[in-house]
Amino acid sequence: MVVAVDAGKTKFLVGVFNGKLGEVERHRIAVTTAAETVAALESHLAALFERHAVTGIGLSVFGPLETDPRRAEFGAIVGSSEPQWSGVNLPALLSRRFRVPVHFDFDVAAAVSAEARHRTPGSGGFVYLSIGTGIGGAFCPPAGALAPAPGHRTDPPQLGHIQLARESDDPYPGSCRFHGSCFQGLASGRAIFGRWQVPADELPAHHRAWDLQARYIARACTNLVYSSPFTTVRVGSGISQVPGLIARSNDYLRTFMNGFPETLCRETFGSDVIQRAVTAPDSSLIGAAIQVTEGSGFKFAPPR
Numbered sequence: 023m024v025v026a027v028d029a030g031k032t033k034f035l036v037g038v039f040n041g042k043l044g045e046v047e048r049h050r051i052a053v054t055t056a057a058e059t060v061a062a063l064e065s066h067l068a069a070l071f072e073r074h075a076v077t078g079i080g081l082s083v084f085g086p087l088e089t090d091p092r093r094a095e096f097g098a099i100v101g102s103s104e105p106q107w108s109g110v111n112l113p114a115l116l117s118r119r120f121r122v123p124v125h126f127d128f129d130v131a132a133a134v135s136a137e138a139r140h141r142t143p144g145s146g147g148f149v150y151l152s153i154g155t156g157i158g159g160a161f162c163p164p165a166g167a168l169a170p171a172p173g174h175r176t177d178p179p180q181l182g183h184i185q186l187a188r189e190s191d192d193p194y195p196g197s198c199r200f201h202g203s204c205f206q207g208l209a210s211g212r213a214i215f216g217r218w219q220v221p222a223d224e225l226p227a228h229h230r231a232w233d234l235q236a237r238y239i240a241r242a243c244t245n246l247v248y249s250s251p252f253t254t255v256r257v258g259s260g261i262s263q264v265p266g267l268i269a270r271s272n273d274y275l276r277t278f279m280n281g282f283p284e285t286l287c288r289e290t291f292g293s294d295v296i297q298r299a300v301t302a303p304d305s306s307l308i309g310a311a312i313q314v315t316e317g318s319g320f321k322f323a324p325p326r
């Protein structure tokens with residue numbers, strides 16, 4: 023059995039998977055303080071290790087992460103936009119406590135590895151966007167293209183912090199502590215709560231919040247189509263499940279691109295540019311399990 027942990031900013035999901043990625047059980051831990059959350063995670067994992075023969079732990083973690091194994095902080099969350107998590111080293115803690123290999127990666131990189139399994143041979147690559155408490159993203163190369171091994175690749179881009187113009191009917195200043203009104207500052211779960219004072223998952227589907235949200239997603243995706251070689255953006259996390267949001271975002275994207283350039287629009291208008299991620303909303307959790315079954319991600323060996 024494999025234990026997968028999707029360590030997010032508001033919740034940790036813990037899943038037990040068999041070697042064929044079949045999910046056996048799942049548990050959710052609400053994030054409070056870092057110390058309390060880690061203690062709850064450790065005690066839940068201890069119970070799982072009693073019940074299952076666990077061969078490894080896979081971790082999907084929000085970044086920035088220290089991924090250079092030569093550094094003492096290897097595995098730690100560093101300089102995060104979440105100050106209370108800065109310096110917390112989940113892979114080191116868990117490998118020491120449970121004495122199994124711990125594979126870890128950025129949550130978006132793990133999600134991409136889950137999504138990449140749903141590419142048909144010869145299909146193009148795509149941009150993956152996670153729109154949750156924060157916003158993150160990564161690029162998935164076309165099937166057959168060589169992906170660089172961990173240690174030889176760069177960290178995922180900061181797609182959540184691309185700069186968007188604020189919509190004229192939106193007085194909300196933005197929630198990003200670095201930029202105010204960047205993509206994440208305007209369209210993350212935290213921004214939605216800040217603007218409407220209602221959690222995103224409690225807003226009804228007809229609320230005008232979703233029209234604004236569709237415009238911000240479409241603005242960001244227009245920029246991504248214009249600045250990357252990809253014409254598909256797969257959206258994961260909880261927001262991808264909101265009824266009609268993806269379709270409305272595609273409508274706005276066509277309006278914003280306004281037929282330019284014609285060659286690109288012929289391709290993008292022929293199919294939906296913005297798609298719900300196939301593995302949403304569990305992409306990062308499944309990706310965490312894949313790291314163990316495929317031996318991918320960054321690896322923290324248990325101390326001798």
Ligand SMILES: [Zn+2]
Binds near residue numbers: 182201202206207
């Ligand atoms: Zn920002």
